[in-house]
Amino acid sequence: MGGQGIERREILRILATAAGVAQFPGFCKWSFACGHLGNATAQIRPAVYRPLFFGAPEYAAIDCLSDIIIPHDTTPGAREAGVAEFIDLMVSRDPDLQRDFRGGLTWLEGHSRAVHSKPFLKLTAEQQIALLEPLAYKAKFRKGDAQGQEFFNLLREYTVMGFYTSEIGLKQLDFPGFKFYAESPACPHVDDPEHLHLPPPQW
């Protein structure tokens, strides 16, 4: 060891080694693509995912809810990024999470039946969104929905965690850490330190 005269190509060799050890033997449900910088392959997911914790109806609800929170619009959403699988994995490892997710799903199911006399998954997309909005926006909050609000926050947290750590999610943000740099990246707006004359926002 000892960094004596390590050059660029040596860094690349080391990176290749690191990529080689990025394997998770014995774990196949979620395939964490072990490609590396430069050849980062898409996440490969099995055609049929068998949940580690959730029952089939619960899992379908999680998948549906995550896709409502981060939908496919002009770009892919939570479903394409496999967020439900991530949530299932995390929940499978933590009894507190299991209690909160299961309790929350039960609440939502009861709420849906109380309002529409139908399970959540059988509602129209508009009805689903209308049911969630009082849980998501403080201005629309209704007394008595505190448990639902808490569950929605938890669900949204784990959806964000799953989505923005996936390759799909980080590419949408244009996460700049996919690259190495020869020198420390410098602000390109040297003539405008206060950044008051930038080009119009792209998004």
Place this chain on the structure above:
Amino acid sequence: MVTPVPRQTYDAIVIGTGAGGGMAIKTLCEAGLKVCALNSGRRLDPEKDFRNHRMPWELKYRGFGDPKLHSRSGADFVGDTEYVEGAWETGAGCTTAPGTKWITARCSAVGGRTNFWGRSATRFGDIDFRAASLDGHDVDWPVTYEEMAPYYTRVEKMIGVASTVQSRPSNPDGVYLPPMNFRCFDHILQKGAEKVGIPYLPDRIAQLTVAHEGHPPCHFCGDCTSGCEVGAFFSTPFFLLPSAEASGNLELRTNAIARKILVNENGQAAGVAYIDRTTRQEHEVYGRAVVVAASCIETARIMLNSTSRHWPTGIANSSGQLGRNLCDHVYGISVAGYLPQLLGQPSFPDNVSDSSIAWMPRWQNLRDPHEEQFIRGYSLYPDGGCWEFPEYYDNIEGFGSSFKREMKRRYPTPVSIMTQIPTLRSDKNYVDINPVAKDSFGIPLPRIHFQWGDNEMKMWEHARKTSADLLHAAGGVFEYAAETPENPGYSQHETGTCRMGNDPRKFVTNRFGQTHDVANLYVCDASVFLNCTDKPTTLSILAFALRTSEYLIEQVRRAGG
């Protein structure tokens, strides 16, 4: 008849291989001394153990860690992650007195915390060494800046520090590599800082902006605190141990947990008893000198546990000051928000913001030590930009396409400011030995007594107000300020427990880090510091350890060794 094997005696035994221990090992070995170094954990293999180039989706739990092992409220967590495993011992090595909330994270791997440190590397100055003369609190350090400056210069040349000459009264300038470049948000915050009268400057950072002394330049991947597999910032294994090992004078024993310093019939240090982590067997190693560099709390623990007929309350503790005077930095988010100027702009590669590229060095109490409601001063560190994980999601309401679009718009905009506030020395803050609790090897555990004091809490309030003013002046939107700082211990900048001073009745070591009581026992870590100042500790640990090591060599040569 069996001939007894002659017992090997090393010139020096060094306990610990972090910044202080590493510097002692290098300096002693290069001078020709035979050194046995003890490290409580394993060697890391940077190519295998550092997974900093892994993308989150290449990690099983996406870098959040296994929920079974890491609690959801993991804000206090410092230690192993999915990016580095088997390097840290979190919480295991320490206990706390009732009412004390201290976060302990010992890095047991070879090189200790230098493997993962924050790399901010600024010199202490006379404003620190002579602080007591200026404001009347506590006592001055037994050294002057003039005396320390050459050691700082040598250390900076050795490790490579990127910065600029800034001529700040609180921060002596050093020898620097080209600085890291400012990011968009740095320029905006700098303008805000100008308006409220705060300096906003390139930090001093031990990160190689150019190749240096055979070490490669940084490639700005942005995940330094998971370890650097090419050694483009200072760490003991990359910068100090190679030459020691090449000298042929070093024997490094890993997984060797120091239990006790052994003494001879005169009460002088004779060696170290340690337990092999893998076999759980106890061994002894003998030396003509012992250097303790196990980090502040562990150093105090080992010395307090080293009781004998000569030293009933711990070795070299005739002053009763061993373990006392624990200091730490108050860390906390004094403000967080976003810069609307950058909304919807393309992402910028400021993920190198894992580094403290900029800082706001102490500006308080410079003209007059009593111009503020508190004495001494603090520094602030800004952060922000396009992070790997968009933590700001919690500040955006709702869901659906509008939420997704807002997440994208906000990506380049987040900013936050973190405090680095020194505690004053206090009788309430110290380390002793827990009378009942032992670790799994049967070694009595240390017990921390620690509370924030009034002076540092005044600074905390001052920092919160100033940071909010700065963000406002920069045109930023305020979203959050922590009500209370992180728990003590979070900063990993603890100092004290073996303070240096000229009076043997009041200090554990003399001005060279040699214990007053035991002439062949030296301390080479931040334990000898009188307080933690507003600056990070590593550069000063290296400078003081270099000086102590050379003093030790001089003593050996003088004795004809």
